[in-house]
Amino acid sequence: MGGVSSLVDGDRAPSAPPASCARVGRPRSESAHQAILDAALEALVEDGYAGLTIEGIASRARVGKATIYRRWASMPELVVEALGSHVCPDLPVVDSGDVRADLQQVLQSALETMTGEDGQLMAAFAAEKSRHPELRDEFERVFVAERRARVRQLIARGVASGQLPASTDVELLAEAGFAILWHRLSLQRPLSPDLPERIVRQFLA
């Protein structure tokens, strides 16, 4: 869905200057834009979301404060775009036919993301998302949506192929694995590497 047509005019991209059509005046610097996003991500990882300051990001990016305020109305909006620009790690396409093995592999990759470099980012970010709906949505988009869609599909296939019972609550099962990992991450309880295996064994027996 989504539809291509909605993308014909990308004028609503967060950082589009005003809204008009004819562009006049000096165009916004693409390099400054990127430098700001980079600086923001850098600072986010280093100091956490609460440690972010506009002045800090500006000086890190060697940019005037106004250049930031011109583009984003608030810190969360900036962080949203910074995260959006962050390359989402390509997920390995897994479809071996074995639902359990595939799911375990997806969970494994998610767990690696969480314990790896992006984990800090997710944690720093997560702290804020309950406060800012747009942050939550972006978080969803960047870190969650893709994976959940795949898992849901995976499980649906498992049901179709008879590997899982027809009575399976697809949505719930697809959610469970991530929910547990997220629960552990956000309570900072141990994210032991055998979790994916245990999850698969327990819930897809």
Add this chain to the structure above:
Amino acid sequence: MGGVSSLVDGDRAPSAPPASCARVGRPRSESAHQAILDAALEALVEDGYAGLTIEGIASRARVGKATIYRRWASMPELVVEALGSHVCPDLPVVDSGDVRADLQQVLQSALETMTGEDGQLMAAFAAEKSRHPELRDEFERVFVAERRARVRQLIARGVASGQLPASTDVELLAEAGFAILWHRLSLQRPLSPDLPERIVRQFLA
């Protein structure tokens, strides 16, 4: 001066006015203490954690700032105690013998807490806990620990009584229900009232 005796026991023990040795001088005002905690909770619900300021709480509680700093070393510590003082709703003791019914009831009560008045508090609070370990622990204690312990016990009994297979991963299963509810809350996806039922049906089939 100062006196050694006053150092026998760390004088800054959070909010422990009547320390070991005999105190002299004006005793700390109990009413101020409570007013601060109330003001903090009030502000927490109204503005979220990020909107809290010591000055705001002080003026809300009609108290000097020093009166706060004298008792707590930092905002999180204050919030921890404010939350701690928040009456944790008594959980109905459920042990009907039917594991599935009991678990569903516990989840039901948890869901009600989340969608009810405390939900806001949990959300506001959760946003911060990843940043402050002591907050996380307190959150755990106030909102999670008791319930999880009971659920774990419940499930263990179910395994013992043969209602659940011996191969059950007790810890994981006890965690799953809350994890899903929490996942929904923190991503602000719909916390539909049939979730407890669906969870029990799917995972304790």
Add this chain to the structure above:
Amino acid sequence: MGGVSSLVDGDRAPSAPPASCARVGRPRSESAHQAILDAALEALVEDGYAGLTIEGIASRARVGKATIYRRWASMPELVVEALGSHVCPDLPVVDSGDVRADLQQVLQSALETMTGEDGQLMAAFAAEKSRHPELRDEFERVFVAERRARVRQLIARGVASGQLPASTDVELLAEAGFAILWHRLSLQRPLSPDLPERIVRQFLA
């Protein structure tokens, strides 16, 4: 490159569009030039010198900032020209033969200028002149020089004709009247209309 010829005469000579050598390209807009000067004077009267901003003048004149910076190197230079373009009120040529009557008339006209519309301008301007020598000189030229020269001449004639004693300190006497008016204006003490008469009576008795 650049061309030596273009440097023969300082290209930045204040507001000298048609410099020495043959110019090519679009000529500077005369209407923009005038709009800027008008806007500057307008703003000067409205907000005082300290309230002037290049951006404000530019937008008032519906002109780009660069169009201003292309012509003047600094705010004072712009103001100097704005004032210069300001029509200096024609002085009535007075030479009735009666030194006292003539001087009184000149002072009267000066006083009227000061209390009238130009007074604001003088005051706004005067505030700055001690800081910017070129402003001071322009002020001198526009508001003072002509009148002082005439008065000096008047008094010299008076001495020559015997109406004033031969021992008269012409320079000092010519200065005194204006000095008193200026003193009053700049201390904002009352500029009462009988001052010229009193001055003449006291100092040209």
Add this chain to the structure above:
Amino acid sequence: MGGVSSLVDGDRAPSAPPASCARVGRPRSESAHQAILDAALEALVEDGYAGLTIEGIASRARVGKATIYRRWASMPELVVEALGSHVCPDLPVVDSGDVRADLQQVLQSALETMTGEDGQLMAAFAAEKSRHPELRDEFERVFVAERRARVRQLIARGVASGQLPASTDVELLAEAGFAILWHRLSLQRPLSPDLPERIVRQFLA
């Protein structure tokens, strides 16, 4: 005049905190106060009035900006007090009986002030006073009032003693000398040392 009664409660002194009676809270630091005034005078002499910045003064005085804003609502008010705290040079009490000699001496001392260290201060200051009535008044008080009062008295005595004609316009004559000096200073024309003598000779012949 003035009256002692009006000084019973000096609460209106420019930097009096709010307006109430009972003083509570930490009192304002006298040393910070003085450091700010000193820094302001220093900066005023060094950079001129236009070069003053609150941040600059604050850092020069090693003081937080708020400590300045708490005391003065605006830069001019601060400068007014800084100048007020500046020791006004003691005027030599002159009353030899010879009006001309006395006046010349007063003018001489004024001229010395203007050409000396305080001259810079006066000039820097004068530039601003036409814009800010309170500055003007303070300027008047610090640099002008005392001297003018004495001169007026001097001349009045001269009239009484018959040294000056009974028809003398005391106010005007008292004003003339200073007006000329000020005129010269503010137009930055030469303040030659023989001016007092010339003035006395011309106007008190």
Add this chain to the structure above:
DNA sequence: GACTAACCGAGACGGTACGTCCCGTCTTAAG
């Protein structure tokens, strides 16, 4: 008629200072 060079408006650029708010500490008089 095409080219060229300087102009035009608009507005973004890296900066600096503004005046406000809050931090966590301190210093008072009053209890």
Add this chain to the structure above:
DNA sequence: CTTAAGACGGGACGTACCGTCTCGGTTAGTC
């Protein structure tokens, strides 16, 4: 010794202008 009040030095906020720098689009004079 605590209390309410509030000043302290510090630092970030978001805004307004500074003087400079691109943009796309005129507007002459010269080839």
